[in-house]
Amino acid sequence: MSTRPGRTSAQPPQRTDARxxxxxxxxxxxxxxxxxxxxxxLNEIAxxxxxxxxxxxxxxxxxxxxxxxxxxxxxxxxxETAEELLSAESADDALAQxxxxxxxxxxxxxxxxxxxxxxxxxxxxxxxxxxILHSAAALLSRAQQQGTARAxxxxxxxxxxxxxxxxxxxxxxxxxxxDRLLALVLDAAHRPPQGSA
Amino acid sequence: MSTRPGRTSAQPPQRTDARxxxxxxxxxxxxxxxxxxxxxxLNEIAxxxxxxxxxxxxxxxxxxxxxxxxxxxxxxxxxETAEELLSAESADDALAQxxxxxxxxxxxxxxxxxxxxxxxxxxxxxxxxxxILHSAAALLSRAQQQGTARAxxxxxxxxxxxxxxxxxxxxxxxxxxxDRLLALVLDAAHRPPQGSA
DNA sequence: TAGTCAAACGGAGAACCTCTCCGTATCGTA
DNA sequence: TACGATACGGAGAGGTTCTCCGTTTGACTA
Numbered sequence: 178m179s180t181r182p183g184r185t186s187a188q189p190p191q192r193t194d195a196r197x198x199x200x201x202x203x204x205x206x207x208x209x210x211x212x213x214x215x216x217x218x219l220n221e222i223a224x225x226x227x228x229x230x231x232x233x234x235x236x237x238x239x240x241x242x243x244x245x246x247x248x249x250x251x252x253x254x255x256x257e258t259a260e261e262l263l264s265a266e267s268a269d270d271a272l273a274q275x276x277x278x279x280x281x282x283x284x285x286x287x288x289x290x291x292x293x294x295x296x297x298x299x300x301x302x303x304x305x306x307x308x309i310l311h312s313a314a315a316l317l318s319r320a321q322q323q324g325t326a327r328a329x330x331x332x333x334x335x336x337x338x339x340x341x342x343x344x345x346x347x348x349x350x351x352x353x354x355x356d357r358l359l360a361l362v363l364d365a366a367h368r369p370p371q372g373s374a
Numbered sequence: 375m376s377t378r379p380g381r382t383s384a385q386p387p388q389r390t391d392a393r394x395x396x397x398x399x400x401x402x403x404x405x406x407x408x409x410x411x412x413x414x415x416l417n418e419i420a421x422x423x424x425x426x427x428x429x430x431x432x433x434x435x436x437x438x439x440x441x442x443x444x445x446x447x448x449x450x451x452x453x454e455t456a457e458e459l460l461s462a463e464s465a466d467d468a469l470a471q472x473x474x475x476x477x478x479x480x481x482x483x484x485x486x487x488x489x490x491x492x493x494x495x496x497x498x499x500x501x502x503x504x505x506i507l508h509s510a511a512a513l514l515s516r517a518q519q520q521g522t523a524r525a526x527x528x529x530x531x532x533x534x535x536x537x538x539x540x541x542x543x544x545x546x547x548x549x550x551x552x553d554r555l556l557a558l559v560l561d562a563a564h565r566p567p568q569g570s571a
Numbered sequence: 572t573a574g575t576c577a578a579a580c581g582g583a584g585a586a587c588c589t590c591t592c593c594g595t596a597t598c599g600t601a
Numbered sequence: 602t603a604c605g606a607t608a609c610g611g612a613g614a615g616g617t618t619c620t621c622c623g624t625t626t627g628a629c630t631a
Contacts, residue, residue: 192598195608218588229610234590295542330558337546338555341538345492349534358535361527365562389627392579415617426581431619 199236201226207247214287215244244293245305248285252305255282259312268320273363275316276339279309280359283343291343294336310336326366338362396433398423404444412441412486441490442502445482449502452479456509465517470560472513476506477536477556485544488537507533523563535559 191199205226209217219240223233237243255278262271283291294306313332320326339359346355388396402423406414416437420430434440452475459468480488491503510529517523536556543552 189607190599192607194598198609219590220588223610230590231592231610232608235608239590291542295545333548334551334555334558337542337551338539338558341540341542341555342535343538344541345488345534345538348492351530354531354534358531358538361531361535361562362559364565365558368561368565387628389578391627395580416619417617420581427619428581428621429579432579436619 195236198226198228198232202228202233202236202243203246206243210244210247210286210289215240215289215292219243241293244289248282248290248293249305251282251285251290252308255279256308256312259316263315263319267325268316268323269325269367272316272320272326272366275312276335276359276363277356279313279336280339280343280355283340284347284355288344288347291340291347294340295344327369330366335362335366392433395423395425395429399425399430399433399440400443403440407441407444407483407486411484412437412489416440438490441486445479445487445490446502448479448482448487449505452476453505453509456513460512460516464522465513465520466522466564469513469517469523469563472509473532473536473556473560474553476510476533477540477552480537480540481544481552485541488540488544491533491537492541524566527563532559532563 202222206222209222209225213221219233220230222243223230226233233243237246255275258278259275262275265271265274283294294309310332313336317326317330317332317335321328321330339362342355342358342362346358349355399419403419406419406422410418416430417427419440420427423430430440434443452472455475456472459472462468462471480491491506507529510533514523514527514529514532518525518527536559539552539555539559543555546552
């Protein structure tokens, strides 16, 4: 009780040097991840941000936390888009459009987003993971209610297919391949579970 | 000239200790990869095989080479299966059956096969990669000729979709998910590229 | 059987990595 | 200005990959 002066939040107000270092680390991490992919050296990020490794690790206890923080803005934007798309006329188009956006996100920085989605479901990434699953579920179930998406399909299935495309095309030389594969998957999602030929 | 006694192959006959060490390394690697996944420590493999790290690295210059060697048998078997399936009655069933086998392969040891397929296309993996692409292409084009698989589909697309499923479900808790997702993809592959709703 | 030597071994170690610990410096406040 | 909590940063522990090179050994030859 009575730990902080008068903020609505629980934490005591962060020191300004800490806040600045955090911002610098985030900006640098975004750069370095973009250059070297999600396996980039965290030491290198600290060095380029002009702080010691200890500082980086206090702000972000592990790689996953840093990746999550770097991607959080983008993920939140993505999920806001989902909210808007929920009032679109065609639930089908809405789902397709959102999944294209999600694929682009998951492909960012050599599959960094996709990797995070799979690697550490129990770590810091969990809230982002849930956020995305929630958006996908909302869009999918609306399409299912409208009858344009097959009923035997879960949001987790759809997300995994798209993440899979992101991962397996991370190093492709064919720039059109990811969207082409997504179109194929969407095609399958539209059709009723056909019995025979 | 006159380096080797009388073998048909080009290389001088390997020394028996070298051959034994190579076999021990392969067997140990298989075990350790199965336990710890494709990121397992190569030092640990050398130690458990009872050889120094230098010996491991002379036989297998990098992780990819070792993974490839471990998987080579299985890949060759897979491709032989493809040959047999080429004379099956239904090209469609043949493709489906082979892809199920390939998915199982790619999921081996926490996505080790899939990872190799994507990670190092230019390294040692290249022949295996080509081998698999070749098998997939043969099965696919036969299904396309029979008219049961859509024509606007490349073997590379199909392989990437399946590898994607393997990678993104490497840590899934739902044991039925991989095959379920493959069934979905196969469904899409069967249908003609439908125009609209 | 003894001698020879290329081939193979193996381990020390260089260069990296992640992550921790703790003495020191700094911020914000009284 | 003085003080205490907060944050910094770098040394270093313990891991990794991979190389180098002196030593050993298998296989051939005389």
